[in-house]
Amino acid sequence: MSERQLPGFIMCVCTGKCPGFQAMDIWDFINQVRVELPVEYGFIHPQLCEEDGDRFLADFLKAHRKLIIGACAPNMQRKMFKQAFIDAGLDIEKDAVMLDIRDMTNEKAIEVVKKALSDLGFEEA
Amino acid sequence: MSESTFMGVPREKIDWSPRIDYEKCNYCMECVKFCPHDVYEVRENEDKKLIVKNPNNCVVFCRACGKTCGVDAISFPNKAEVTNKIKQLRMEMEQNG
Ligand code: SF4
Ligand code: SF4
Numbered sequence: 001m002s003e004r005q006l007p008g009f010i011m012c013v014c015t016g017k018c019p020g021f022q023a024m025d026i027w028d029f030i031n032q033v034r035v036e037l038p039v040e041y042g043f044i045h046p047q048l049c050e051e052d053g054d055r056f057l058a059d060f061l062k063a064h065r066k067l068i069i070g071a072c073a074p075n076m077q078r079k080m081f082k083q084a085f086i087d088a089g090l091d092i093e094k095d096a097v098m099l100d101i102r103d104m105t106n107e108k109a110i111e112v113v114k115k116a117l118s119d120l121g122f123e124e125a
Numbered sequence: 126m127s128e129s130t131f132m133g134v135p136r137e138k139i140d141w142s143p144r145i146d147y148e149k150c151n152y153c154m155e156c157v158k159f160c161p162h163d164v165y166e167v168r169e170n171e172d173k174k175l176i177v178k179n180p181n182n183c184v185v186f187c188r189a190c191g192k193t194c195g196v197d198a199i200s201f202p203n204k205a206e207v208t209n210k211i212k213q214l215r216m217e218m219e220q221n222g
C-alpha cells in the first residue's frame with residue numbers, strides 16, 4: 001500500500017439522551033480518541049440513523065476516507081448506512097468499521113476502538 | 126427541574142415509542158435484542174409475548190429497532206407532528222416560565 005491515510009472516527013450517541021451511553025463520559029471518550037489514538041479526527045454525531053444523518057453522510061462520505069463508526073449494533077448500522085456508502089461509491093464492508101460501544105465504560109470503549117485500529121494496522125504512537 | 130428533557134421539554138411529554146402490530150409480529154425478539162434501553166418487555170407466558178413497557182426510555186426519533194424487524198411490525202409516530210408538539214410545548218413553557 002502506498003499511503004496510509006488515518007481513518008476518521010464518528011461516534012454516534014443516540015441523541016445523547018439515551019441510557020445506552022450512561023456508563024460513559026462521552027466527552028472524555030471522544031477527546032481521548034481524537035487526541036490519543038491514531039485517527040485523523042474524531043467527533044460526535046447525535047443521531048446518524050435519522051434523516052439529517054443520511055444527509056450528513058451523503059456529504060461527508062465524498063471525502064472517501066476510511067471510517068470507524070462507534071455506535072450501536074453493527075448489523076443494524078450496516079442496514080442503515082449501506083445506501084449512503086453505495087451512493088458515495090464506497091463499500092461499507094471495506095470502507096467502514098462498525099463498532100458497538102453501547103453500555104460500556106470509557107475504558108472498555110477505548111479498548112474496543114484501539115483494537116479496531118490495531119486490526120487496521122494502526123498502533124498508538 | 127425535569128429528570129430528562131429532549132429539545133428543551135420533559136421527555137415524558139413527548140409521545141415517541143415503537144408501536145407493535147400484533148397481527149404481524151412473530152415474536153422473533155430481534156427488536157428486543159437490538160435495543161439496550163429497556164423499552165420492551167418480554168412476557169413469555171402471555172398472549173402478547175412482547176410489550177412496550179417503558180415508552181419514555183425510547184430515544185426520541187430513533188427507529189432503529191423497526192429496521193431490525195423482518196416483518197415490518199414496528200411503526201412510529203409521525204415525526205413532523207411530534208416536532209410540532211415539541212415546539213408548542215416549549216412555547217407554552219416559555220410563556221408560563
Ligand atoms: S445509529 Fe445507532 S447509535 Fe446512532 S442514533 Fe441510530 S441507533 Fe443510535
Ligand atoms: S426506537 Fe430505538 S430507542 Fe426506541 S425502542 Fe427502538 S431501538 Fe430502542
Ligand code: SF4
Nearest residue numbers: 150151153154156194
Ligand atoms: S422484530 Fe418484529 S417480529 Fe420480531 S419481535 Fe420485534 S416486532 Fe415482533
